[in-house]
Amino acid sequence: MGSIDYLERIPNNVDLAGNRRLQRALEEWQPRFLEWWRDMGPEGYQARDVYLRTAISVDAQGWAQFGYLKMPDYRWGIFLAEPEPNRTIAFGDHKGEPAWQDVPGEYRGTLRRLIVTQGDTEPASVEQQRHLGRTCPSLYDLRNLFQVNVEEGRHLWAMVYLLQAYFGRDGREEAEALLERRSGDRDKPRILGAFNEKTPDWLSFFMFSFFTDRDGKYQLASLAESGFDPLSRTCRFMLTEEAHHMFVGESGVGRIVQRTCEIMKQHPHDDPRRYGVIDLPAIQRYLNFHFSVSLDLFGSEISTNAANFYTLGLKGRFEETKKTDDHLLKEAAYRIITLQGDRLVETEQPALPTLNERLRDDYVADCQRGVDRWNRVIREHGLDLQLGLPHRGFHRAIGACAEVRVSPDGRLLSQADWDAHKREWLPTEADQVYVQNLMKPVTEPGKFANWIAPPARGINGQPVDFEYVRLV
Ligand SMILES: [Fe+2]
Ligand SMILES: [Fe+2]
Secondary structure: OOEOEOOOOOOEOOOHHHOHHHHHHHHHHHHHHHHHHHHHOOOOOOOOEEEEEEEOEOOOOOOEEEEEEEHHHOOOOEOOOOOOOOOEOOOOOOOOOEOEOOOOHHHHHHHHHHHHHHHHHHHHHHHHOOOHHHHOOOHHHHHHHHHHHHHHHHHHHHHHHHHHHHOHHHHHHHHHHHHHOOOOOOOOOOOOHHHHOOOOOHHHHHHHHHHHHHHHHHHHHHHOOOOEHHHHHHHHHHHHHHHHHHHHHHHHHHHHHHHHHHHHHHOOOOOHHHHOOOOHHHHHHHHHHHHHHHHHOOOOOOOHHHHHHHHOOOOOOOOHHHOOOOOOOOOOEEEEEEEEOOEEEEEEEEOHHHHHHHHHHHHHHHHHHHHHHHHHHHHHOOOOOOOOOOOOOOOOOOOHHHHOEEOOOOOEEOHHHHHHHHHHHOOOHHHHHHHHHHOOOOOOOOOOOOOOOOOOOOOOOOOOOOOOEEOO
16 A cells, blocks of 8 residues: 555556556656756756655655665655545535545636645745755755755645646646746746745755745645645645655754854853854844745735635645534634734634634744754753744734834834844844855765754764765
């Protein structure tokens, strides 16, 4: 059960060979994907052997196999979690009906838009990260970056499979467009803001993996509840891959924090920058930036789209099936923070239009747990400092707070106040130049850049000084 056929040109567990039309469509798309990967994938390492994991089954146990592989030879394919027998729709107007094995005609456009929006983020992050290999802090980190990149490529396959299999000609056109948009491009940008930002250095990469990939986790988790069963099964398997991306982010930032604390302990009266590490205030500013742009990805606090997605059974809440309410939410209320006049106040709202905010709440709580673990590292070094999440209204471009200026501790500010303090709260040009100057490649097995601590252990039981990428 769940095993994947690697003899096929496109590895899959969806019996692609049994659907000639679809197989042909995907085989036509495959060379264009590879062309995109060569043009926009990791720069400079395409011919190197990388110690990568590949999915060999979708079972919880033993789905991964590790070995050296050149990235263009990675077996991108289509893997869905095992079907849940007799699965029914868990929420909304269709609650209790059998899950859809095909797209209900009237929801076609809405579903396609949801899938395209999710799909667009996958290649976008690969594009954002394509130059990072040049400045890797170690072979261990280089390998982790590439693992994330090939899996984001596979996530694109996951969404393209749905488009090609269930959305006919429109789906085919969307599959092409996913390879044509480019992160940060002025004329044909990626769909969502955070995916057009630059990822110029490894601190940004780790913050991105922690905060922005985690948005992906929450979007995928709520799509995994979808009444459209193929989408649900696709997302359930993607979530198993996503967990590693968040590990990379959390442990990466944690190791930077650890190294900084070691230096602060040794040299309590000096500027940590004198010793070539990243000071905690700068780490906090990067955190503020990445958290705030990731919050925007959840959309407006009050959204009729969010209400419709739920009522129609297309997108559930985080852990929908574990909740014990009526799963209709027509009578329910939910408390959110809104802007009233010149004040931020908590108000009670009808539950359905606030579903974006509810998902954002789940996300914020999850982020906070990670920040708590970083703070534990600081405390263990006997230092009396803390990192924290800024207020959710801080530095927002979407939602009620997009129109106002909010400080990290949640005070509404005048433009003049904001301008006077912004440098304390968001990465400055000087921070960016400083961090950029630290980015010197370290490629000897077992060696790490000075600004980051080695990990506690290696990958898949290998030692930390394992040759994770073969450079010759
Ligand atoms: Fe992804
Ligand atoms: Fe990811």
